Amino acid sequence: MANRNLYLNNTPVKEALDIYKKALKDLVKMQYEEIPVEKSLGRITKEAVYARCSSPLFNAAAMDGIAVITEKTKGASERTPLILEKNQDFIVVDTGDPVNYPYDAVIMAEDVIEIDERTVKILEAATAWQHVRPIGEDIVSGEMLLPSMHKIRPIDIGVLFSGGIINIMVVKQPKAAIFPTGTEIIEPTKTPEAGEIIESNSRMFEAMVTSYGGLADRFPPTPDDYNKIKTAVSEALDSYDMVIINAGSSAGTEDFTVHILRELGEVLVHGVAIKPGKPVILAVAKGKPVIGLPGYPVSAYIDFENFVKPVLALLTGETYGDSNVAEAVLSKRMISSLKHKEYVRVKVGQVGDKLVASPLARGAGAAMSLVRADGFCVIDQNCEGIEAGETVRVELYRSLQEIRHTVVCIGSHDLLLDLAADLMAFHYPGVYLSSTHIGSMGGLMALKRGEAHIVPVHLLDEASGKYNIPYIKRMFEEPMALIKGVKRIQGLIVQKGNPLNLKGIADLKQCRFVNRQRGAGTRVLFDYKLKQAGMDPSEITGYDREAATHMAVAALVAGNSADAAMGIFAAAKAMQLDFIEVGQEEYDFAVPVKYLELPEIQAFIEVLKSSELHTRLADAGGYQFEEAGDIYFIDEKFQA
Amino acid sequence: MANRNLYLNNTPVKEALDIYKKALKDLVKMQYEEIPVEKSLGRITKEAVYARCSSPLFNAAAMDGIAVITEKTKGASERTPLILEKNQDFIVVDTGDPVNYPYDAVIMAEDVIEIDERTVKILEAATAWQHVRPIGEDIVSGEMLLPSMHKIRPIDIGVLFSGGIINIMVVKQPKAAIFPTGTEIIEPTKTPEAGEIIESNSRMFEAMVTSYGGLADRFPPTPDDYNKIKTAVSEALDSYDMVIINAGSSAGTEDFTVHILRELGEVLVHGVAIKPGKPVILAVAKGKPVIGLPGYPVSAYIDFENFVKPVLALLTGETYGDSNVAEAVLSKRMISSLKHKEYVRVKVGQVGDKLVASPLARGAGAAMSLVRADGFCVIDQNCEGIEAGETVRVELYRSLQEIRHTVVCIGSHDLLLDLAADLMAFHYPGVYLSSTHIGSMGGLMALKRGEAHIVPVHLLDEASGKYNIPYIKRMFEEPMALIKGVKRIQGLIVQKGNPLNLKGIADLKQCRFVNRQRGAGTRVLFDYKLKQAGMDPSEITGYDREAATHMAVAALVAGNSADAAMGIFAAAKAMQLDFIEVGQEEYDFAVPVKYLELPEIQAFIEVLKSSELHTRLADAGGYQFEEAGDIYFIDEKFQA
Structure with missing residues (x-):
């Protein structure tokens, strides 16, 4: 391909930082x-x-009362009270008033008997310097x-x-200039069209610089124009302490950054063995640090933490402290490569005595996974992966305190979970609901391993035609309960106006389908309906194309990347799509009886019962919530 | 005494806060x-x-390369390469470019062989949606x-x-008005005279409000004038969300606050069972919270944390998180009273595997003890005290990480320690020196109990006439070393110009002396010199009056609260006093051999050897530092 510079190095993280710090050593000085x-x-x-x-600047009274001369109080007792004369034997002082020579002690107001305007009686001698704060104390x-x-x-x-x-x-707070670049990026105030991307990284960098003690100036987006970028960066180097360029840090046809920086100064590192975040540029120009960060938000974030933050430390004098590190049990196997150090975002929850880390989406573009994460699990470059059940070190960015007050919810996804999390945050400050979406079956397996408190499930038992309870009975030996959730309508989410005129499962042969992942209750229901219709998965184009939530499949239909998907009414409504009802199902929460009394679970149950939640579910549509929050003990013998 | 309202309640802390929160419940609302x-x-x-x-808003290329139609790539292999035509079979895409119908996959640039401007060759078929970020991913x-x-x-x-x-x-960030009051207080820009106090609390409150997410307006100091204060507070209540008044919160002759607030609204609590911090006022006026805080800085700080912060939380929506709590072994017995909950400032250090908490000065006026503290040890109201060696809960305000990288130094005080701590902070970021001053002997006892890393000592052995080593030999069985410090001149610190014409120890009978505390090396030396002169302690006025540092005794002489004290030349010089040399002594550091190799101790030794430290000691005067940083192993058998 023309004009591509395919060569990106793969320098190990520590080596890259050492090279860069060495180059900056004599250039970067605190002001x-x-x-x-x-x-x-x-x-x-x-x-x-x-x-x-x-x-204090002077010997000062430490109490309200009278300043006296110790010598003159000698001999005072209950039997032999002493009479003292104002301005001769004592002066009245309030706390903080000076006690000057010849006065050398204070008697508290409570211990002084007033006789008249000029005389008082005391019943005890004072010791030198009592109730006096000495100068310089x-x-x-x-x-x-x-x-x-x-x-x-x-x-x-x-x-x-x-x-x-x-x-x-x-x-002095260092000043960083931040340059968003790219012909496809637009300011957030503009409504994006196909091919355009809302520029958001530079605003994240701005906030990161600020929170690390620097000052940030974010420049308006510059298109991918070699000379424009070069001129802007060159000018900024005259008045700023450092420059951040985003993106164009890789080696594509329009990735100019590295060439510009080679022209303006010296590129010390281009490409680091880190994932996500490989295409980073560490350079020096006009004696100032210039860092090129990649465009994917997660890559950009991780590179900022690894390379921009240490440079800021040189300029701010901050130590930032070590990260808040905890040991947790890994809930799912993570495979990595010897080619790079990898940062995997994890949810962390405390279940019983155990801290559990569950890996989240690993894509470099998944910024929401950073929002949802509680921390990073770092897989070293010399490690090929970590098995489930092993203990891992997690760099937390939520406090352990918060994590301990969090309901760990792993299983099937529903809008209900977002709404409940929101209501918990509002009505129970300091108590949180954290949910990870791996489908009903995945959730129950996690619960068996002791990695969750509650599991949202909607699993149809084909034999009995009943929901959820048969599965829980089969899978668990310990006392279990079911917290009732909602009944919800499942159906086909199709294009607005239903242009293909789909009427039900049988019509899916003629269109592009997108499926939910294996183990999802919706997929179990879909397979059941397929079987009822006498159809085979091979007849459905896209049966193997998977997405992880109702909203995700609805978005693919809305984007005309699929014609139909199985999902809930609320998702179709949210994306303004049409909906063909297929059936109703029960979406509930499996919970071990031993967790029912936890205050966090009690808060969750209260939220399920709240009229606020019901109102919001009614707004979304497709839900019945009469039983929400009711508790069924799965086996009679465990009932209270 | 006239006009005193002596009655201050003693409401338990939790009860006081509950009463106040209940009163504010329907009044204080977030904006x-x-x-x-x-x-x-x-x-x-x-x-x-x-x-x-x-x-993304559209299906987007996740790699630089070409977008293709999967159907048209079928059958491609190394043996049967396929030729694709531009704008018909493929289009060129950069990462982030849209991939629209009919294109449904991306082949990476690395896997594409360019033939000419319009045609490329591929050696492998594409699978649907490969290297495509789906819409809404x-x-x-x-x-x-x-x-x-x-x-x-x-x-x-x-x-x-x-x-x-x-x-x-x-x-919305709540706005707090802060009123410093008091006839004796002056703005920091003015040079204080006797009886005047520099107003500093309001600036501390301002910073506390800011760091807890509020906005603060600090008003200029108001004198103790009933009507002026009343008018100012009443006006502020119209435009602020809360008001803080400092001080006048107690029950003295000029403590107006409680009367003013009774007139403007309702006083819910006056006086809380907390130490320091008893005279606090919790009131409501014009529907807004008004809090009167005491004048002593430590009381004010503790009351702010206990009463102002929870009110700010109602307005800011912040949870602030729980405090950072750790368990530590108490190094010194603490006695408290059943009358109040007590907050004792502590230094916290990690020595070996043990976290040790050492109580600091307990006076309400000792603001520096808050600066020096690593946290609070809270003694509950129903507890009469805690024995040395017991485990206590400490609310930390330094991170455990920092504490772990801190040299714990307990013993005799010298300016050298401050200078070394400063140089360590500067040259070894993230490594700290923390020193507590309890005299040489107290330090050695703490070391024996495993509560310190190093002990600064200057103990004269009368029998041998040698310094330090005889004591260490006698007291320790484990391998010990001595890190050499300085030789320093000890003498009498006397008034400028030496008006009493003192020539030495023998002349002390005629003047007001101030002594160092029991166990201090300076006191041992003083007692030795007294004995040499054939004098008895009872002949010295002020022999029993104690202060804890060289600077503290010098300050008492400078303030004409004493005529003479024993101390080092540097302290006399710093306070511009005269000095009569009595002798030279050796000020060194006792250290167990096992700690010598700790990186923190190594940093300390490097600092002792540094020319920067020597220059600063020379400026102070009275020091010899040729041996500083040298190491003596106490017993031959332990020598390296």
């Missing part, structure tokens, strides 16, 4: 500035700060208040002022 | 506002956010992107834009 203390929250001190004055003039490279907290601001400091030298 | 997504980092969503469009239109009450992260901003969202409803 400093003096700012008012009241504006210094979260900033990093340049140097040690020493107190300019003591606190808190801060001694000249003492070090804060060390270098210290991140300023609210309490630090308090002591800086108390120590007489009003301005402070701090590390 | 909402719509803001652009790019400004939403760290804000809390009002409601669930649903995608307005799918991502990442985000399906109508799908829930974020739930309610979700704190927006950088990745969320990315998916919001990808999902077609450009504005978002978030919780």
Whole structure:
């Protein structure tokens, strides 16, 4: 193919970072500035700060009462009270008032008997310096208040002022210029047309730079034009501390970044053994770091964390701390390659005593998997994969505390789960519902392995014609219950206006179908209906094409990438498609009896029963929810 | 005493908060506002956010290459290559380009052999939908992107834009008005005179409100004038969501706050069973929360955390997460009272496998103890105290990671420790030196109990006339080493110009002395010198008055609260006092051999040897540092 530079290196992550840091060592220097203390929250001190004055500045009364001369109180007792004269033997002091020579002690107001305006009686002698805060008790003039490279907290601001400091030298926040590039990208304010992509990465980078202590300027999108990009980057290098270019970092026909950077400076690394995130460029131009990040959002995010963040650290003086690492049991085998270090997004849940990590979608384009993830499981380059049940290290970005208060829900997907998660967040702050969608059967297997609290299921038992309970009875020996969910209509999701005039399963031979994944309740129902109609899967074009949720299959139909799919009414309605009813099914939650009393599960049951949820389900359409939240104990002997 | 309202209640903490929350329940409501997504980092969503469009919006090439029609590639193999014609059998696509009907698969550029401008050769058939990202793979239109009450992260901003969202409803940041009051307080820009106090609490509150997600307006200090304060607070209640008044929250002659708030609204709680922090006021006026906080900085901080933060949570929608709690062994007995819940600031260090908590100064005025602390140990109201060696729960505000990389140094104080801590922070980011000052002997006892890594000591053995090593030999059985520190001059710190004309120890009978605490090396030296001079402690006025550091005793002399103290030259110099040399001593570090190879200890030794430290010591004066960082193994048999 013409104009392609196919060659991308595969430098190991650590080596790439070492090369880059070495190149930046003498170029990248922290800058400093003096700012008012009241504006210094979260900033990093340049140097040690020493107190300019003591606190307290004088010997001060630590109580409301009277300041006395210890000598003159000697001998006072209940039997031999002493009378003291104002402004001669004592003065009245409030907390914080100075206690000056000859006064050397304070008697609390509670222990003083007032006789008249000028005289008081005391029943006990004072000991020297009682209830007096000595000068410098808190801060001694000249003492070090804060060390270098210290991140300023609210309490630090308090002591800086108390120590007489009003301005402070701090590390200047580095300024990063962010350039979104690409002819196909458009600003979010414009409605996208086919072939156009809403530019969102640069706004994510902007927020990342900000949260790591830098300042970010995001430039408007530049089309894939060699000279325009070169000029813009070159100009930015004169006034910014670093430049981020996105995307064009790979080796395609329109990937200019690497050529531009070779012209403007030196490219130290192009291509790293990391997945996702291989096509990254680490360069230096005009003495400043320039990093080219790939276009896929997950790749861009992971490369930012691995390569931009360490460069920001050199400029901000922040240490960012190590990641929050926990050990978890892996719920599903992960295969990787010796070609790269791989970052797999995982959901993490605590079930019983066990922390469980469940891998999410691994595609570089799956930004929502980052939103849904609780952390990363990192597979080293020298590792070919990890087996289910093995213990893995997870870099968490949710706190363990939150994870412990989360209902782990693994199984079949329904809109109900999103709505319930939302209502839980709103009505039970600090309690969460986390759901992973691997189909009814996959969920029950996960529950058997102790990796979930509840499993949303809609499994039709062909023999009895009953839903869910027969499967749970067969699969579990421990006491189980069923939390009733909803009845919902399943059917064929078809193009708006039903142009192929499909009437039911029998008509599917003439069209492009998209199926749900193996183990999904909807697929079980579809297979059952196929059998009833006397049809064979081989007669359906697209029977093997799989998508993981109702919304995903509906989207494929809406995008005219398929003519029909099996799914729920609500998904068809959400995508403004037509719907042909095939049958009604029961969507419930399998739960071990031992989890029923957990406060998190109780919150979930309350949400299922709430009229707020019912209203939202009625809006979506296709649901019956009279029984939602009812509990059936699967076997009589376990009933309460 | 006149005009005092001595009565302060002692409501238990939980009860006080429950009373207050109940009163605020129907008054305090979150407000909402719509803001652009790019400004939403760290804000809390009002409601669930649903995608307005799918991502990708179309079936898109996942690789650079050619889009083909699967049907037309059937049969291609190495033996039977197929020739494809441009714009008929294939089109060229870059990653992200649309793949529209009739095209239904992409072949990677690497697998395509170019023949000429219009034709290519392929050696393998394509499978349907290979290297195609289906429409909605990442985000399906109508799908829930974020739930309610979700704190927006950088990745969320990315998916919001990808999902077609450009504005978002978030919780409005509550506005707090902060009123510093008091006739004695001055702005930090003014140089304080005796009796005046630099106002610093309000700036700390301002930073706390900010870091908890609110907006703060700090008003200039108001003198203790009933009507002025009342008018200012009343006006603020019209435009702010809450008001904080500091101080005047107690029951002294000039503590107006409670009266003002009774007039403006209702005081629900005045006085809580918490230490420090008893004099707190929880009130409601004009339907808004008003909180009166005490003047001592530590009390104010603890009351803010216990009472202001929960009110802010009602307005911000933040959960703030639970505190970072760890279990540690207590190094020193703590006595408390059944009268209150007590917050004791602690240093926390990891020594071997053990996390150790060492209590710091407990005074309400000791703001520096908050700066130095790693967390709080909370003693419940129903507990009279905790014995040394017991396990306690510590609410940490430094990360465990940082604590694990900290050299725990317990013993005698010297300026050297502050300078070394500063240089470590600067040259070894992520490694820290934490020092607690309890004197040489106290330090050695802590080391014996396994609560420190190194102990700064300067203990004169009267029998041999040698420093340090005899003590270590006597006290330890395990292999020990001595890291050499400095030789330093000890002497009498006296008033500038030496007005009492003191010449040495013998002259101390005529003046007010201040001593160092029991177990301090300086006190051992002082006692030794007293004995040499044939004097008895009872002859010295102030022998029993103790302060914990060289700087603290120097400050007392500088404040004319004492005439003389024993200490080091550097402290006298820092406070611009006169100094009468008494002798030279050796200030070194005792360390178990097993800790010598820890990277943190190695960093400390490097710092001791550094010319930067030596320069700073020379500036301070009174030090010899030729041997600093040298290591002596205490017993020959342990020598390397």
